[in-house]
């Protein structure tokens with residue numbers, strides 16, 4: 074289907090439905106209505122916050138059949154044949170280029186340069202969206218530079234990138250830059266609750282897990298994640314009571330060849346200790362990932378000092394790094410981590 | 426949608442679409458043809474986004490409708506059917522093809538997924554002699570490169586100005602120009618047609634018995650015959666300023682029998698350098714000497730009688746460029762003109778009788794030809810020692 078973005082599965086997204094990017098979208102809308110469109114844009118910002126959707130909606134807006142011939146408005150109808158085909162990615166004038174393996178290669182840029190040399194097939198603009206433009210090889214970027222220097226008429230190039238630092242400065246300087254911000258958890262929570270029909274407590278937790286990326290939130294298997302959250306909570310309950318239970322948990326996590334499950338557990342664990350730390354600082358509201366677990370948080374926070382919590386958080390980061398990046402033995406790393414997480418290591422277990 | 430059509434007719438339509446349907450590509454809808462059943466018959470449309478071809482055949486349409494069908498599979502199926510009437514019935518997302526007792530069901534895509542044809546008005550079209558178009562294409566298309574960093578060169582320039590029409594192709598090393606006068610004033614237009622469009626246009630012009638109805642829209646060129654519509658997407662930008670490379674006068678000129686030159690070049694080029702295909706031409710007052718050398722294999726030499734005006738000269742050419750230029754010249758003699766060894770060299774046909782041209786009388790043994798056709802192929806020489 075449409076790799077990389079889950080936004081396409083949502084129905085009729087227009088500019089109005091893109092949440093949390095008012096600044097970037099307001100700017101684009103003004104450019105469109107004032108007829109001052111740039112030949113090339115660079116949309117940058119964290120993954121999954123709406124860059125690609127904005128690019129698609131921009132393509133719809135300039136090529137919508139219900140727009141007047143010479144005076145564009147900032148609204149695509151989202152229903153005409155052109156809007157519909159752009160969304161289905163079968164419009165002749167709107168092309169999406171993505172990394173082939175790890176890189177956007179020069180072949181892709183050459184194909185683009187060939188296609189950009191024609192007059193539009195049916196639309197006003199030929200729109201070329203290069204997703205993950207920071208993965209362009211140097212050769213590809215240099216090749217693209219030629220087109221950016223002398224863009225053919227009726228063309229609109231949109232580069233999408235997480236940041237601007239991995240792009241050639243000469244490429245960046247030839248594009249109109251638009252920054253996209255990470256989405257506040259509250260927006261992700263709202264969208265998850267609305268479109269996936271999740272209970273508000275569940276949507277709230279998942280929104281924190283998604284770290285500002287709506288497309289990440291969509292790509293989750295929400296049921297599995299929520300179950301894993303419960304498992305983490307249940308195991309934390311045993312924390313400080315039984316070392317054995319903890320080691321059994323470590324063993325069962327380490328068993329799985331697929332490390333993504335382990336990674337998810339570590340993330341839930343991290344969010345828990347983050348919440349405990351916030352609690353210690355007196356945060357008790359919406360900023361907590363485990364907002365619905367206030368009682369447990371209150372109990373848990375009493376077990377550690379602030380310094381201890383900071384230590385535990387960095388221990389979780391370290392074991393994540395060791396297991397995922399450095400291929401450390403998961404069982405060993407988890408055993409060590411869980412022992413470190415036990416409250417009051419020096420004064421012995423059993424206190425509550 | 427429901428209709429009945431002769432197997433042969435349907436096969437012909439599908440066959441005609443095969444050269445348009447891309448072999449592979451990123452957009453799966455392009456491997457489909459759009460079948461449109463109208464009261465008067467059946468239209469099939471195929472496109473690779475560079476050209477769009479729509480062909481027509483009469484059919485008994487019971488219920489009009491549209492759907493996109495798999496181009497290759499349809500063709501393979503219909504080709505194997507017995508000679509009889511074929512029934513096509515589209516329902517929901519599939520088409521049922523029945524012929525006698527044989528029956529096939531193929532999945533279809535919605536007609537609205539298919540890229541739409543541009544629309545045009547009847548008065549936007551004007552007639553062009555199909556034989557002239559075909560001739561213009563044949564004499565220029567070989568100079569149009571298939572790949573080129575300057576994208577505007579990958580097409581042929583078609584220009585209409587008042588009553589003159591011209592087509593130009595160039596790859597930067599050679600240039601072919603065919604111009605003619607039209608009996609009726611046409612329109613003013615200057616468009617760059619992609620090489621594939623030009624090739625398809627030649628096919629259309631060759632099979633047409635009547636003049637082609639042509640139109641130049643904002644982004645497309647349209648060519649219409651009674652059986653087919655060809656739409657070609659235009660190339661954006663300005664064509665290279667080719668006129669500046671054509672010398673306005675030349676101080677050397679030779680007239681050479683075309684077939685003799687062609688034969689000698691083919692022979693001598695057998696031992697030319699494998700990459701550059703260089704053949705050296707030495708023109709003296711009454712003889713043309715041809716030399717080639719492959720440093721590893723050997724060398725060759727040939728000669729022909731000619732008449733040269735101007736000083737003697739030696740010049741090197743890529744033999745295949747000259748052979749292609751000669752192929753485009755129908756006349757028995759060719760005129761070769763130049764100023765200096767590394768300057769542009771012009772190859773033009775020598776008209777049968779210059780008297781006829783001057784008096785404006787028709788040549789007796791030829792078909793009357795209202796348009797005065799002018800052709801020139803310019804080739805840049807290679808360095809030779």
Ligand SMILES: [Zn+2]
Nearest residue numbers: 137150153156
């Ligand atoms: Zn629309």
